[in-house]
Amino acid sequence: MFDNLTDRLSGTLKKLKGQGRLTESNIKETLREVRMALLEADVALPVVTDFIEKVRQGAVGQEVQKSLNPGQALVKIVQAELIKVMGEANEALNLKTNPPAVVLMAGLQGAGKTTTVAKLGRFLKEKEKKKVGVVSADVYRPAAIKQLETLAHDVDLVFFPSDASENPVDIVNRAIDAAKRQFVDVLIVDTAGRLHIDDEMMDEIKALHAAVKPIETLFVVDSMTGQDAANTAKAFHDALPLTGVILTKADGDARGGAALSIRYITGKPIKFIGVGEKTDALEPFHPDRIASRILGMGDMLSLIEEIEQKADKKKADKLARKIQKGKSFDLNDLRDQLLQMQKMGGMGALMDKLPGMNEVPKDMRDKVDDKHLARQIAVINSMTAKERKYPDLIKGNRKRRIAAGCGQELQDVNRILKQHKMMQKMMKKFSKGNMANMMRGMKGNMRGMRR
Incomplete structure (x- = not known):
């Protein structure tokens, strides 16, 4: 995960020589290389520009502690800024409502939304000890309904059936009523994806959101699409009141552009990160831990x-x-x-x-x-x-x-x-x-x- 960015950044920061104080002149070349590393990682240009300026402001004139060399001192500053860009701390789901707490999952086709519904259901069942139900409102792909049913069976979630001939709002309202009768704590709703953003798709999901009033609206996005992931998330955020993002396929993302761009562009937190195909491969997103991984420091806590x-x-x-x-x-x-x-x-x-x-x-x-x-x-x-x-x-x-x-x-x-x-x-x-x-x-x- 983020291998290319890790190699470039850690190599660049090691080269910084000098003593006593970080100055404009001794960090200029290093910051230029950091900028190139971020752009190569497909981080959005406004994010890169702001990031470099904040690192420069934080570094220039700073006294270097005796226990550190200038490279190590700059690493500390870069690490702090990486954490800020990605959101300071993990933001958990807000499930404080009369059950069932409805979680609406939105996203483009191919982002791994249906699989992520099952992963999130398993996470809440095993880690939060919740009784979790799932329902598919994807009336355009009958195979998606069947896929969700299979996954729900595999991880022992309550599956509420639906049919491609039904209206998405009716499907979800019926599932909410059934969930109340079965004392389900959380109902996760899988919605239809498209290959691109279109008005019809947005109108449909806006109507569904207005009808069911979910407590969490999560945007599921493929991290391998880089800064496009952030731009797509912004388009969804403009149409829907998103509460957070789930970044999928991070195990295959050698760059890291999406992780570093989404929070800055949308203002919404990345709440989870998908790190594999299996249903247990979903982790809460901890910006401090991800920053450590990006800088080659590992993530021993995780x-x-x-x-x-x-x-x-x-x-x-x-x-x-x-x-x-x-x-x-x-x-x-x-x-x-x-x-x-x-x-x-x-x-x-x-x-x-x-x-x-x-x-x-x-x-x-x-x-x-x-x-x-x-x-x-x-x-x-x-x-x-x-x-x-x-x-x-x-x-x-x-x-x-x-x-x-x-x-x-x-x-x-x-x-x-x-x-x-x-x-x-x-x-x-x-x-x-x-x-x-x-x-x-x-x-x-x-x-x-x-x-």
């Missing part, structure tokens, strides 16, 4: 929250007790670790939140392919229960049988066995309580896995 929410604590405790008792780390344990990583979005999602990942060469980062996780799990699943428990049994013929059973090459089987050996050695050091040994072992394992 990473810790994700581990706490998605990691299987019982399995982790069971493995810890097993290792402490001196028992061997077997291939069942390795499979559990790989499944946990897959559950948390794979290596790519975890790396995005780790500090200093921009220091890792881009060609190495590009080699991280989460399909490898699925292949590794398939190799272990192709083994017998006895082989998983006693990996030393796996020799020539067994290796060939395992490779054939999962459709992989012999070298894939050898690679997973080598990885297991490394992990096993590391766990032995851990069981002896020698943290220094364990850290040395981890470094050695990382080198070994890159070969």
Whole structure:
């Protein structure tokens, strides 16, 4: 996420030399490069111009603390301005009304609106402990109604049926009445999208908004459309009283222009950010955390929250007790670790939140392919229960049988066995309580896995 902008900004800010004080002359070239980095990231020109001027005003004449060099001092100023541009702090949904709280979702076709309805429903159900219902008012695409029904079933939301022959206002009013009878806390309404903004679309959604009076009206926008996302959001905001924005497909956005432009242009907060295709891949938008990611500082708070929410604590405790008792780390344990990583979005999602990942060469980062996780799990699943428990049994013929059973090459089987050996050695050091040994072992394992 935002890889190009991260690489450019962190590289530019590191070059700043000088001492004691930030001056017009020693930051001029750096600010010019920051400006180019933002424009390349498809940030809207008015945003870039205002951003650079505010950084310049904040930097010029500032004394550099002894603990910082000029580059680090400017990073602090840039980080503060990034946070301001994106909205200071996360703004939660306002659901304080007599239930059901109606949340209207608007946006263009292809932005991922229907999927985002399911993601938001799951988020509110699991994190806010709400009973959530969903309804589709998209009478132009019967497939959208069916898609929402399938997604609602998958994440256990209350689905209120609708038909393409009905009027959108009638559909939603009937769903609200049904939601009251079923004691639903939140009703999320999926509306029709178009391939572009048109008067007919706007008139229809204005009429729907006036009839159902939602407490939240959220604009769902594809982050990969860059500053166009901000311009589209403004057009919707001019027609509807938007309360916030949900930015989708941020995991595929290497630039970051939409995230940096929307709040400035619309005045409305980004409330959530979509970071993957699965229904759990929706995060509250925290400007301070995103600013840290953009500057290559990682996002440890989000990473810790994700581990706490998605990691299987019982399995982790069971493995810890097993290792402490001196028992061997077997291939069942390795499979559990790989499944946990897959559950948390794979290596790519975890790396995005780790500090200093921009220091890792881009060609190495590009080699991280989460399909490898699925292949590794398939190799272990192709083994017998006895082989998983006693990996030393796996020799020539067994290796060939395992490779054939999962459709992989012999070298894939050898690679997973080598990885297991490394992990096993590391766990032995851990069981002896020698943290220094364990850290040395981890470094050695990382080198070994890159070969």
